[in-house]
Amino acid sequence: MSQVLHILRKDVRHLRWLVLLWIGVLVLRVTLSGIGAATAGETFAAAVVFRELSGLLSVLQTLTLALLVARVVHDEALVGWNAFWLTRPYSSHALLTAKLLFMAMVLVLVPLSADMVTMSVFHAGPHQQLVAAPSFLSSHLSWALALCAIAVLTPSFAIFTLTLIGVFVGGAAAILLMVSVAFAFGLVADPIDTPTLSDPTPGVVSVVIFISSALAVVVYQYRNRRWRIATAIACAGLLATIFLPDQWPWRFLQPTPPDVGRWADNPQATPVTIDPRFALNSSSDRYYETGGPPRRQIHSFLQLVGMPPALAVQGVAVTGTLTLPDGTTLRSRQMESFSRPWGSTEGLLMPPPENPAHAALGARVLNDVEERYEQWPVLLSLTDVEHAQHKSKSGRFDAVLDFRLYGSRVRGTLTIRGGAALEDSLSRIEVVSAVPTADGYRLVVRYWRVVPFASRSDYSSLAFFLRNRAEGSAVALGTQMSWAGDFAGSSLGARAVSMALPGFTYGTSGSPFTVQTHALEFPGRIRGGAVGPVRLEPEWFDDAELVVVETAYAGTVTRRVTIENFTIPAQ
Amino acid sequence: MEPVIDVVNLSCRYRKTEAVRGVSFAVQPGTVFALLGPNGAGKTTTIRALMNILRPSGGEARVLGTDSRRLGPDELRTIGYVSENQELPTWMTVAELLAYCRPFYPTWDERLCHKLIDDFELPTGVRIGRLSRGMRVKAALVSALAYRPQLLILDEPFSGLDPVVRDDLVHGVLERAGEEQWSVLISSHDLDEVERLVDTVAFLDAGRIVVCEPLQALQGRFRRVDVTVANGDVSPHGGTEPGWIGITSAGRVVRFTDTSYEGGPSDDRIASRFPGARVEVQPMTLREIFVALARHTRGQGAGGAP
Numbered sequence: 001m002s003q004v005l006h007i008l009r010k011d012v013r014h015l016r017w018l019v020l021l022w023i024g025v026l027v028l029r030v031t032l033s034g035i036g037a038a039t040a041g042e043t044f045a046a047a048v049v050f051r052e053l054s055g056l057l058s059v060l061q062t063l064t065l066a067l068l069v070a071r072v073v074h075d076e077a078l079v080g081w082n083a084f085w086l087t088r089p090y091s092s093h094a095l096l097t098a099k100l101l102f103m104a105m106v107l108v109l110v111p112l113s114a115d116m117v118t119m120s121v122f123h124a125g126p127h128q129q130l131v132a133a134p135s136f137l138s139s140h141l142s143w144a145l146a147l148c149a150i151a152v153l154t155p156s157f158a159i160f161t162l163t164l165i166g167v168f169v170g171g172a173a174a175i176l177l178m179v180s181v182a183f184a185f186g187l188v189a190d191p192i193d194t195p196t197l198s199d200p201t202p203g204v205v206s207v208v209i210f211i212s213s214a215l216a217v218v219v220y221q222y223r224n225r226r227w228r229i230a231t232a233i234a235c236a237g238l239l240a241t242i243f244l245p246d247q248w249p250w251r252f253l254q255p256t257p258p259d260v261g262r263w264a265d266n267p268q269a270t271p272v273t274i275d276p277r278f279a280l281n282s283s284s285d286r287y288y289e290t291g292g293p294p295r296r297q298i299h300s301f302l303q304l305v306g307m308p309p310a311l312a313v314q315g316v317a318v319t320g321t322l323t324l325p326d327g328t329t330l331r332s333r334q335m336e337s338f339s340r341p342w343g344s345t346e347g348l349l350m351p352p353p354e355n356p357a358h359a360a361l362g363a364r365v366l367n368d369v370e371e372r373y374e375q376w377p378v379l380l381s382l383t384d385v386e387h388a389q390h391k392s393k394s395g396r397f398d399a400v401l402d403f404r405l406y407g408s409r410v411r412g413t414l415t416i417r418g419g420a421a422l423e424d425s426l427s428r429i430e431v432v433s434a435v436p437t438a439d440g441y442r443l444v445v446r447y448w449r450v451v452p453f454a455s456r457s458d459y460s461s462l463a464f465f466l467r468n469r470a471e472g473s474a475v476a477l478g479t480q481m482s483w484a485g486d487f488a489g490s491s492l493g494a495r496a497v498s499m500a501l502p503g504f505t506y507g508t509s510g511s512p513f514t515v516q517t518h519a520l521e522f523p524g525r526i527r528g529g530a531v532g533p534v535r536l537e538p539e540w541f542d543d544a545e546l547v548v549v550e551t552a553y554a555g556t557v558t559r560r561v562t563i564e565n566f567t568i569p570a571q
Numbered sequence: 572m573e574p575v576i577d578v579v580n581l582s583c584r585y586r587k588t589e590a591v592r593g594v595s596f597a598v599q600p601g602t603v604f605a606l607l608g609p610n611g612a613g614k615t616t617t618i619r620a621l622m623n624i625l626r627p628s629g630g631e632a633r634v635l636g637t638d639s640r641r642l643g644p645d646e647l648r649t650i651g652y653v654s655e656n657q658e659l660p661t662w663m664t665v666a667e668l669l670a671y672c673r674p675f676y677p678t679w680d681e682r683l684c685h686k687l688i689d690d691f692e693l694p695t696g697v698r699i700g701r702l703s704r705g706m707r708v709k710a711a712l713v714s715a716l717a718y719r720p721q722l723l724i725l726d727e728p729f730s731g732l733d734p735v736v737r738d739d740l741v742h743g744v745l746e747r748a749g750e751e752q753w754s755v756l757i758s759s760h761d762l763d764e765v766e767r768l769v770d771t772v773a774f775l776d777a778g779r780i781v782v783c784e785p786l787q788a789l790q791g792r793f794r795r796v797d798v799t800v801a802n803g804d805v806s807p808h809g810g811t812e813p814g815w816i817g818i819t820s821a822g823r824v825v826r827f828t829d830t831s832y833e834g835g836p837s838d839d840r841i842a843s844r845f846p847g848a849r850v851e852v853q854p855m856t857l858r859e860i861f862v863a864l865a866r867h868t869r870g871q872g873a874g875g876a877p
C-alpha cells in the first residue's frame with residue numbers, strides 16, 4: 001500500500017497543474033450551467049452564446065481528459081524498453097492500483113461531483129442525484145478507461161494522439177462501410193419499426209462489456225506488458241460491444257408495454273373500418289431505404305372505431321396476404337402511410353379527429369389552427385413485376401393490423417408566476433419567469449428530467465397551454481425559442497462523436513440529466529403556422545393556469561381484417 | 572560459487588529479426604564482465620532479456636539465481652541498472668529523483684548517496700531535463716548505486732560523453748565496484764576505459780558470442796606479429812597457422828594477429844613459416860583485439876571464433 005501511495009503522490013505532484021486545469025474546466029462548466037440557468041430563454045443571443053461556450057468547454061474537457069490519462073499512464077509507459085520504472089522494483093500490482101486510484105479520484109469522482117453540483121443548481125435533490133449517479137459514473141468510467149486502454153497500448157503521447165485519431169477515423173470508416181454494405185445488399189431486417197418504447201437491456205449490456213473490456217486491457221497490460229495480446233483483447237472487446245448487445249438473449253430490462261385500456265379488449269365493439277376505395281402509389285423511397293427494387297403500394301383510408309379522444313394513431317403496421325383465385329399469394333409487411341388533408345376524399349363524412357393533447361386538456365383550444373390529415377396506411381406492397389402480373393385481379397386479403405397509438409395526459413398545472421414548479425421523483429417543470437405582455441403572456445419554462453441507468457428515454461413530448469377552467473377554454477402557447485443541453489456534462493461520447501462526425505447534433509442523447517428551456521408566448525407563432533387572430537381580455541389571464549400536457553407512446557392494438565374482394569388497382 | 576548471471580543458449584528476436592542467437596556466458600560474483608561488440612551486435616538486447624524488459628525467444632538466463640523471466644521487485648532491489656537509452660523522469664530535480672527512488676530500496680545508503688553526489692558534483696536542485704547528458708548519466712548512476720546493489724548492469728553508459736566525464740564515471744563506478752566487491756556487467760564499444768578494470772570479456776557479433784574468456788587470458792594469447800621478410804616472399808611456407816587472423820602485407824612486411832600465442836613454441840612456428848625473416852611480436856590492447864576480431868568476423872561472417 002505504501003508503494004501505491006508513493007506512486008500516487010508522485011503522479012498527483014507531477015500532474016498538479018493539469019489536474020488544476022481539469023478541475024478549472026469542470027468548475028467553469030458548473031458556473032456556466034448556473035449562469036445559463038439564470039439567463040436561458042431570456043434572449044436568443046444568450047442562448048447561442050451559452051450553447052457555444054458549453055460546446056467549447058466540452059471540447060476542452062475532452063482534450064484535458066485525454067491529456068491527463070495519457071500523461072498519468074505514460075509516466076510509467078508499458079510499451080517500449082527504455083522506461084525508467086522497468087528496471088526499478090515496482091510492483092505491477094501497486095503500479096496498476098496507483099494509476100486506477102488516480103483515475104478514480106481525478107477523472108471519475110471529480111467530474112461526478114461537478115455533475116452533482118450542476119444538478120443542484122437546477123434544484124435537483126439528493127434522490128435525483130442518486131438516481132443519475134450510476135449513469136454519470138458509467139459514462140466517466142467508460143471514457144477514462146477507454147482512453148486508458150489506448151494509453152497502455154502506446155509508448156508516448158504522440159503515438160497515443162495518432163492512435164486516438166486512427167480509432168475515430170477507423171470507426172467512422174467502419175460505420176460508412178457497414179451502411180454502404182447495408183445499402184448495397186438491402187440488409188434491412190424488418191421494415192417495421194419497433195414501437196417507441198425502447199429496451200435498455202442492449203445499452204446496459206453494451207456499457208458493461210465496454211467497461212469490462214477496457215479494464216481487461218488495462219489490467220492485462222500492467223500485469224504482462226504484451227501489447228499485441230492486449231490489442232487483440234481490445235479489438236475483441238470493441239467488436240463484442242458493437243455486436244453482442246443486439247444478440248443478447250436475456251432481456252432483463254425489457255419494459256412492459258403500456259396498456260391502452262379496457263376499451264380495446266373487445267374487437268367487436270372497436271372494429272376497424274376500411275374505406276373500399278383503394279389507391280395505388282409508386283414509391284421510390286423504399287428503394288433507397290433498403291436497397292430493394294421500387295415498390296407499388298396499395299393503401300386505403302382506415303380507422304379504429306371507438307378509440308378514446310385522448311389517443312391517436314401514430315402508425316399502422318400491416319402484415320398482409322392476398323390470395324388470388326389461382327392460388328397465388330402475395331405477401332408484404334410494412335408500416336407506411338400516405339396522408340391527405342382531411343376531407344379531400346370525396347364522400348368521407350366522418351368528423352375530423354380531435355388532437356389528443358386538446359382532448360386531454362378538457363377545454364376548447366381557442367387558437368387551434370392545426371390541420372387534420374387523413375391517414376392512408378399501406379395495406380399491400382408489390383414489386384413492379386408483381387403489379388404488372390396481377391393488376392386488376394381480385395382476391396381475399398387477410399391482414400394483421402397493429403395500431404401504434406400515442407396518448408396525451410395532463411402532467412400537471414402550475415400557477416403563472418416565476419418559481420412555480422411541478423416536481424416528481426425524476427423530473428421538474430419550473431416557471432422561470434412569467435411576464436404579461438400587452439395582449440397575452442410570455443413565459444420561460446424549464447424542464448429537466450433524470451433518466452436512471454437501467455432505463456431509456458420514453459420519447460415523450462410536452463405541450464404547454466394556458467387554460468381558464470371557468471371559461472372552459474384554453475390557448476396553446478407558441479414556442480418562441482427552445483433549447484436543450486446535457487448540463488452536467490456526462491455525454492462525452494456524444495461530444496466525441498459530434499467532433500468526429502460533422503453534422504451530428506451536439507445533443508442530449510445518453511445523458512442521464514437533460515434540461516430543456518422553452519420561451520413560450522401567447523399570442524405568438526406555433527409550429528405549423530401563425531396563430532389565428534384570437535384576442536383575449538386581460539381578465540381571462542387572471543384566472544388562467546399553465547397546463548403541461550405530455551404525449552407519449554400509449555400501446556398497440558391489434559386487429560385482424562379480411563377483405564373478400566380485394567382488387568389490385570391498375571393505376 | 573553460483574554465477575550472478577548465467578546465460579545458456581539465449582535467443583531473442585524482434586519479429587523476424589533474430590537479434591541474439593544462442594548466447595551463453597556467466598558472470599562470477601565480485602567480477603567485472605564486459606560485453607563487447609559493434610553496434611547492432613546484440614548487447615543491448617541481451618541485457619534487456621536479462622532485466623526482463625524483453626522476453627527471450629529461446630534459452631535461459633538466470634540473474635542472481637532467478638529466471639530472468641520471473642525477475643520481480645525483490646530481485647530488482649538488488650540490481651543497479653543504467654543504460655544510455657534509459658528515460659529518466661525529466662520533470663524531477665536530481666534530489667526529487669533520489670527521494671522518489673529511496674523508498675523502493677530498503678538498503679538505500681544515504682551517506683553513500685551524498686558521497687556519490689559530491690564525487691560527481693551533481694547539482695541536486697536542477698531538473699533532470701535541464702542537465703547535460705553527462706550529468707544525467709551521473710544522476711542515473713547515483714540512483715542505481717546508492718542502495719549498494721549486488722549486481723550492477725551498465726548498458727553503454729558512457730557512450731557519447733566527453734573524455735573527462737567518462738574518466739570520472741569510470742573511476743567513480745568501476746573502481747568503486749571493485750572496492751565494494753560488486754558484480755558488474757558492462758556493455759560497451761568504448762574499451763580503453765574498461766580495459767584495466769574488467770575481469771572477463773565477451774565479444775558479441777551479429778547476435779553470437781565470438782569470444783568469451785578472462786581478459787588476462789585473452790590478452791595473453793593475442794599478439795600482433797610483424798614479419799619483415801628478406802627476399803620479398805611474403806607468403807608463409809606451408810600456409811598459415813589456424814590461429815592467425817587479419818593477415819596483410821605491405822612491401823616486405825607481413826602483419827597478422829596470432830590468436831593462440833604461447834610464447835616460445837609460437838615464435839618457432841612463425842620463424843618456420845618465414846625463414847630468415849625478422850619477427851616482431853607485440854602484446855595487444857583490448858581495443859586492438861576488439862578491432863582485429865571485429866574485422867575478422869566481418870570477413871568470415873559472424874560466428875567464426877578464432
